[in-house]
Amino acid sequence: MRTLPSILVHLDGTVRAETRLRFAHQLAQAHGSALTGFFAVAPPVLPALALPGGLPAMPMRGPVDPDHRARALATFERALQDSTVRSDWQELRGEPVVEAFVRRALTADLMVLGQRDPFDATGFDVPGDFVEAALLGSGKPALIVPFAGEPPARLRTVLVAWRSTREAASALATATPVLCGATQLHLVCAAEDGPGDPLSGMAAVRDCLRMRGIERVHEHGLVEARNPGKALLSLAAEVGADLIVMGCYGHSRARELVLGGVTRTVLESATLPVWMAH
Known part of the structure; x- marks a missing residue:
């Protein structure tokens, strides 16, 4: 059975960062993972100032909000103070937030990220495309925690959305530790572009799961195409x-991230955790 040696959880100044960290901590406990909390926010851009000598005005970067950093660090210390999980706090030091996070994620086995809440003003210092940029830039799997509700302590019922693509295969392979711990596994197939029966790959998926010790799978055929x-x-x-x-x-x-329709819908509207891989 594959394991999750290391988990990287993104922390910021939002209230949901605590929920995200608690969820990542539960995963680390269940799989014997080392847990790194990475505080990564973008400093605000200050209004442009006119420069002497007739030079054009240039926008200036302000400091990272100290309250956001203090809140994230206090959350991390409070959550991990009595834990036996190996843990580490890291933070940005002025680097571009997405590039620095992607660079750190390259050596992690799983990212735990937060779904963007468009109504949370405390998340203004996290780029709007942070989740998708981290996924596409790092090539590492991510577990995205929704911005509302409390994620389950145990991932007992899992729905696998299969498509005969590299991305779906990567998601299936990297999620093996979680799939093996589930009590119910559901499988649904997406419509394919081009000729061929999109359901033909389901037998191969069943065999793949069986080799991982997962015998019983509830199949649901094709997902609604419209x-x-x-x-x-x-x-x-x-x-x-x-x-x-x-x-x-x-x-x-x-410089623009272009997502598929299903990916964007799920990232924006999911109310349960989603394991994604690119």
Whole structure:
């Protein structure tokens, strides 16, 4: 059985950072993982100031909000003070936030990230595309914690969204430790582009899971094609899933991250944890 030697959890100044850290800590306890809390926020851009000599005005970077750092550090110390989990606190030192986090994530086995809450003003210093940039930039799997509600302490019921792609295969392989600990596993297949039967790969997935000691799988056929992202989330609610495992589809284009429709829908609207890999 594969393990999770190291977990990297993103911390910021939001209230949900504590929920995210607690969830990552539970995972670390369950899988014997080392846990690193990484405080990563972007310093604000101050108004542009006119420069002497007729030079054009240049925007200036301000300092990182000290209250946000203090809150994140206090949360980390409080959560880990009596824990036997190997833990480490790290933080940015002025580097670009996404690039620095991606660089650190390259040597982690799993990232634990937070779904963006568009209504939380305390999250202003985390880039809006942080989650997708970390996924696409690092190539590492991420467990995204929703911005509302309390994630389950145990991931007992898991829904795997399969597609015959590298991304889905990576998600399935990296999530093996969690899949082996589940009591119910559900499998749904996405429609494929081009010829061929999209359901033909399900037998191979069953064999793959069986080799990992997972014998019983509930199959649900094809996900609704008209709005597959919404249909996937509806199926997760219907089966009482604690987790969705799926590929993350997207690419960078002219400094813009372009995500697939299902990926964007799930990232924006999921109300349960999602395990994604690119």
